[in-house]
Amino acid sequence: MRRVAVAPRREWQARLLGNGFDFHTLVTDDGRPDPYWIEDACYEFSTSQIEDLESATQELHDLCLDAVGEIVDRGDYESFGLNQFEATLIERSWSLGERGLYGRMDLSYDGSGPPKLLEYNADTPTSLLESSVAQWFWLEDRANGDRGAHKFDQFNSIHEQLIERWQTVLGKPGGCVHFACHQDSPEDFGTTEYLRDTCIQAGWKTETLDMSDIGFDGMQFIDRSDRVIDRMFKLYPWEWLFAEEFGAHLGGSRTRWLEPPWKRLLADKAILSWLWQHHPGHPNLLPASFDRSAIAGEVVFKPCLEREGLGVLMLPTGEAPPDSPRGIYQASRRLPIFDGRHALVGTWVIGDVACGLGMREDQHAITRNTSRFVPHRFR
Numbered sequence: 001m002r003r004v005a006v007a008p009r010r011e012w013q014a015r016l017l018g019n020g021f022d023f024h025t026l027v028t029d030d031g032r033p034d035p036y037w038i039e040d041a042c043y044e045f046s047t048s049q050i051e052d053l054e055s056a057t058q059e060l061h062d063l064c065l066d067a068v069g070e071i072v073d074r075g076d077y078e079s080f081g082l083n084q085f086e087a088t089l090i091e092r093s094w095s096l097g098e099r100g101l102y103g104r105m106d107l108s109y110d111g112s113g114p115p116k117l118l119e120y121n122a123d124t125p126t127s128l129l130e131s132s133v134a135q136w137f138w139l140e141d142r143a144n145g146d147r148g149a150h151k152f153d154q155f156n157s158i159h160e161q162l163i164e165r166w167q168t169v170l171g172k173p174g175g176c177v178h179f180a181c182h183q184d185s186p187e188d189f190g191t192t193e194y195l196r197d198t199c200i201q202a203g204w205k206t207e208t209l210d211m212s213d214i215g216f217d218g219m220q221f222i223d224r225s226d227r228v229i230d231r232m233f234k235l236y237p238w239e240w241l242f243a244e245e246f247g248a249h250l251g252g253s254r255t256r257w258l259e260p261p262w263k264r265l266l267a268d269k270a271i272l273s274w275l276w277q278h279h280p281g282h283p284n285l286l287p288a289s290f291d292r293s294a295i296a297g298e299v300v301f302k303p304c305l306e307r308e309g310l311g312v313l314m315l316p317t318g319e320a321p322p323d324s325p326r327g328i329y330q331a332s333r334r335l336p337i338f339d340g341r342h343a344l345v346g347t348w349v350i351g352d353v354a355c356g357l358g359m360r361e362d363q364h365a366i367t368r369n370t371s372r373f374v375p376h377r378f379r
Contacts, residue, residue, distance in 0.1 A: 001045050001111030003338035003374075008039040009141050020194060021134045023186035026370060037130060038374040043343065043359045045378040049111055050155045050357070056115040056284045057105055057347040057354035063282075064120060065352070067274055068094060068265050079270040079290065081304065081326055086242050089251055089261045098260035099169045099351070101195075101233070102128070102162070104358070106367070107345040110336035114283040115345065117275075118333070119302070123259050123267035124237050126187050127373060129194040131348060131358030132158035135375035142377075152377035155357040159198065161350035166202035168351060169258070170231065173203035178223060181235035183210045187369075192235045199233075211236055216246045221255045231256050238264035239305050269304040269328045287331040292321045298332040308369035334365060344371070 009015060016024045016037060024037040045053075071077070072094045077087050104125035109115040136156050143150040170177065179196040181188040196206050211234070213224040221229040232255055234241065241247060241257075250257075265271060272288040279285060287295045296317070303311040304326045313322055314332060321329070335342040341361040348356035362371040 001043065001049055001109070001336075003041055003341070003343070004044050005041055006142070009138070012039045015137065015141065016134055019129070019134045019137055020197070021129055021190065023190055024130075024134075036370070036372060037134070038361075038372050041339075041374055043338075043374055043376040044152075045111070045155075045376065047378055050378045053107070053109065053115055053345065053347055053357065054155065054354050056107070057349060060105060060117050060120070060284055061103070061349045061352065061354065063275060063279065064122070064266050064271065067271060067278070068262055070278075071265055071274065072262070079273065080265060080268050081270075082264075085248075085251065086261075086264070090264060092251075093261040098256070098262070099165075100260060100263055101165060101169060101258050101351070103263075103266070103349045104128075104131075105347045105349065107347060108333040108335055109345045116286050116333045117272070117284055118286075118330070118344075119269060119272065120266050121307070123263045124235050124307070126191045126235075127346060127358050127360065128158070128191050128348075130373045131346070131356055132156065132162075132194070135358070138375045139377055152379050154375075154377055156355070158348055158350060158356040161353055161355045162195070162198040163202045165351040166199050166204065170199075170202070170204060173205075175230055176205045176207055176227070177231045177233065178229045179206060179208045179233045180211050180214060183208075188235050192233070195233060195235075214246065216249050216253075220253050221246070221249070229255050231258070233258040237267065237305070237307075239267075267305070269302045270326075272302075272330055273328045286333055288328050290328055292329050295329055295331050299329040300332050301327055301329055303327040309366045312366050314365065335367075341372075342367070343374075 026034040026036045028034050072091050103120060103122035105120050106118040107115040108118055139154045177199055179192050181192040183189045199206055209223050215222045223229055238261060273290055276285050276288045289295055298317055299315050301313040301315055301322055303324060335344055341363060342365050344360045344367045346358040347354060357376055359374045359376050360367055360371045361374055
């Protein structure tokens with residue numbers, strides 16, 4: 001595993017736009033362009049390292065599914081901050097066998113030793129478009145233009161797996177699937193539109209709307225044209241959906257939601273404590289607990305329902321815990337540093353299959369929503 005300098009493609013911005021990736025460059029507070037996609041470098045892996053990441057991701061996903069089943073069977077929701085209404089929806093969703101679509105695991109991995117799970121973004125993961133088609137076409141462009149680049153491959157069957165997963169989740173095409181997010185967020189909108197495109201390729205009709213356009217007619221959820229929403233993909237956290245004004249109607253409508261309600265358990269950092277409690281010493285897990293004193297040495301405090309590094313704190317040995325919302329303490333596993341950048345491995349699960357990898361990096365130790373995306377390859 002190493003970070004390698006490469007020559008940018010000619011007109012690479014236009015190439016990314018052609019992939020539907022229009023948020024490849026951010027804008028600083030003072031109006032300067034600031035690349036989010038890194039074109040002049042890539043991360044390079046060996047085949048055995050990719051195999052290690054794939055197998056670890058698959059095993060961790062399987063552990064997480066087993067965990068959901070045990071939590072639901074026992075009604076063990078205390079650590080997850082659920083009320084009875086939320087727990088009932090989760091139980092119903094799980095008992096009906098509602099299938100999940102996708103998720104991203106964030107791992108600490110330096111190329112040697114077992115990958116360690118930092119968290120599982122199983123409800124609203126982003127960086128999907130760039131991990132899928134954007135970096136795949138980057139690899140193909142390099143294979144066509146660079147001597148020796150054709151020898152490389154990429155851990156990436158995300159696109160094909162998504163199309164296949166829609167067919168598994170939704171069955172025979174018919175009717176319409178609605179796709180909703182906060183459309184004023186370029187990343188959220190780009191991710192949602194990419195998923196909508198894969199659903200279209202799977203044979204379904206689709207509609208897109210902003211979360212604010214979701215209505216309720218007294219019996220069913222409807223869109224801005226008063227059409228009943230039968231199936232809805234929402235890039236919107238379940239805990240926010242429960243808190244919406246229409247949240248009380250979630251149990252009585254016929255709308256089928258993606259991700260399904262049981263994903264709320266995996267999106268909660270409390271799952272990290274549960275996993276360690278039930279699988280202590282597992283090579284791909286880090287010690288995690290609601291009790292700071294249960295973990296020796298440096299720990300990382302993580303609010304249970306924050307995302308993109310918000311509220312995450314590194315606490316040296318002996319430092320008092322923060323006065324913060326519900327959160328867990330996880331043994332510190334610092335990210336490896338390449339060329340002065342902390343590198344985070346994100347592995348993708350589509351359905352129940354580990355099938356992709358996306359690299360993000362930051363000059364800070366904690367990965368944020370402004371951290372850069374860097375393509376990868378292996379041989």
